Amino acid sequence: MKFETKAILIGQAADTATGATIVPIYQTSTFTQQEVNKNKGYEYSRVSNPTRTALDTCIASLEEGKYGLTFSSGLAAEHAILSMLRPGDHVIVPEDMYGGTYRLIKLILEPYNILFSFTDFTDLDCIQKAFIPATKMVWIETPTNPVLKIFDIKAITDLCHEKNAISVVDNTFASPFFQKPLLLGADIVVHSTTKYINGHSDIIGGAVVLNDTGYYEKIQLTQKSVGATPSPFDSWLTLRGLRTLALRMRQHEQNAFQVALFLEKQKTVEKVFFPGLETHPGHEIAKKQMTGYGGIVSFRIKGGMQEANNFFKKLKVFQLADSLGGVESLANYSYTMTHEAFPVELRKKIGVTDNLIRLSVGIEHFDDLLADLDYALKEIN
Numbered sequence: 001m002k003f004e005t006k007a008i009l010i011g012q013a014a015d016t017a018t019g020a021t022i023v024p025i026y027q028t029s030t031f032t033q034q035e036v037n038k039n040k041g042y043e044y045s046r047v048s049n050p051t052r053t054a055l056d057t058c059i060a061s062l063e064e065g066k067y068g069l070t071f072s073s074g075l076a077a078e079h080a081i082l083s084m085l086r087p088g089d090h091v092i093v094p095e096d097m098y099g100g101t102y103r104l105i106k107l108i109l110e111p112y113n114i115l116f117s118f119t120d121f122t123d124l125d126c127i128q129k130a131f132i133p134a135t136k137m138v139w140i141e142t143p144t145n146p147v148l149k150i151f152d153i154k155a156i157t158d159l160c161h162e163k164n165a166i167s168v169v170d171n172t173f174a175s176p177f178f179q180k181p182l183l184l185g186a187d188i189v190v191h192s193t194t195k196y197i198n199g200h201s202d203i204i205g206g207a208v209v210l211n212d213t214g215y216y217e218k219i220q221l222t223q224k225s226v227g228a229t230p231s232p233f234d235s236w237l238t239l240r241g242l243r244t245l246a247l248r249m250r251q252h253e254q255n256a257f258q259v260a261l262f263l264e265k266q267k268t269v270e271k272v273f274f275p276g277l278e279t280h281p282g283h284e285i286a287k288k289q290m291t292g293y294g295g296i297v298s299f300r301i302k303g304g305m306q307e308a309n310n311f312f313k314k315l316k317v318f319q320l321a322d323s324l325g326g327v328e329s330l331a332n333y334s335y336t337m338t339h340e341a342f343p344v345e346l347r348k349k350i351g352v353t354d355n356l357i358r359l360s361v362g363i364e365h366f367d368d369l370l371a372d373l374d375y376a377l378k379e380i381n
C-alpha cells in the first residue's frame with residue numbers, strides 16, 4: 001500500500017462498536033472491565049486509549065516501523081528514549097540540534113551523570129573519534145533546526161552498527177513523507193508531531209517509531225510510568241492532520257523552493273539555507289536520503305537584530321512565532337527564540353547568528369508569500 005493510502009486507512013478501520021467511519025474520540029480515562037483480569041484490551045488511558053492506538057499504528061506504518069508510541073510532546077518522546085540510558089552511559093550528539101533537546105541534555109540528563117559529546121556530524125571522522133567504550137547511543141537530527149544541515153543517516157547508522165550503539169533520528173523536519181530513517185538503518189525515529197505530522201499548529205505532541213521489541217518495551221514502560229501521553233482529543237486531531245500529510249508536504253516543499261529561489265536574488269539577503277539548492281553543502285546527501293527537501297528555509301539578512309526585527313514587524317502573511325510545520329507560514333528568530341538555551345558562543349559556532357531568520361513556509365499561495373517577503377525585505381533599514 002502506498003503512503004497516501006496508508007495515511008488514510010492504517011489503524012483506522014470502522015469502529016467495531018458503532019460502525020463509525022472515522023476513529024472516535026474515546027474521551028475516557030478508564031474502561032469498564034467484564035470481570036477481574038478480563039477486559040476489551042484497554043484499562044486506563046495513561047497506559048493506552050483506542051484513539052491513541054489508531055494514531056500510534058498509523059505513524060508506525062508511515063515510518064515503516066513495527067511499533068509506534070505517541071507522547072504529549074516531542075520532548076517527552078525524546079526523554080522516554082533517553083531514559084533507556086544509565087549513569088555513566090555516553091551519547092554522541094550533533095553540535096547542531098533543536099534548542100529544547102540541548103536543554104534536556106544539559107539541564108536534565110547531564111546532572112544524572114549521563115555523558116554527552118557534541119561533535120560535527122557533517123564529518124564522519126569526528127563521529128568515529130567521539131566513540132568511547134561507554135558509548136550507547138548516537139543522536140541524529142537531520143535536517144537540523146534551524147540551519148538545515150544534512151547528516152548522512154546511512155553512513156552514521158552503519159558506524160553505530162559496527163560499534164553496537166543505538167541510533168536515533170529526529171525526523172521532525174523531513175516528516176516520514178520525505179525521509180524514512182528506519183529504512184536507512186536507524187534503530188529509533190522520534191518526532192515532534194506538533195510540526196508536520198499534525199500540521200495545523202493546534203496540538204503539542206511527539207512520537208517514537210522503532211522495530212526492536214526490547215527498546216519498545218523500555219520506552220513504553222517510561223511512557224506508562226511517567227505519563228507523558230497525548231489526550232484522546234489531541235490524538236484525534238493529530239490523526240486527522242496526518243491523513244493529509246502527503247498533500248501538505250508536497251505543497252510546503254513547492255512553496256519553500258519558490259521562497260528559497262526568491263531570497264537568493266535579494267540584495268538585503270546575505271545567505272540562504274535550503275537543502276534543495278544545489279549550492280547547499282548537504283544537497284547531494286539530501287538527494288540520496290530524502291524524497292523531498294521539506295518546507296523550511298532559513299536565511300541571513302544583511303544586518304543584525306535590528307534589521308531582523310524590522311523585517312518581522314513588516315510581515316503580514318508570515319507570522320513571528322515559535323514552531324513550524326503548520327499550514328500557515330511562520331517566521332522565527334532562532335537566536336533568542338528556539339535556541340536561547342545554547343550559550344552565545346555555541347550559537348555563533350553552529351551559525352545561529354543574530355541575523356538568522358527561519359521561515360516555516362506554509363501552503364498559502366506562493367504569490368502572497370513572495371509579495372510579503374518582498375515588502376518586508378525592502379523595509380529593513
Ligand SMILES: Cc1ncc(COP(=O)(O)O)c(C=O)c1O
Nearest residue numbers: 073074075098145172192194205
Ligand atoms: C527538531 C525538533 N525536535 C523536537 C522538538 C520538540 O518538540 P515539542 O515542542 O513537540 O516538544 C522540536 C520543537 O520545535 C523540534 O524542532
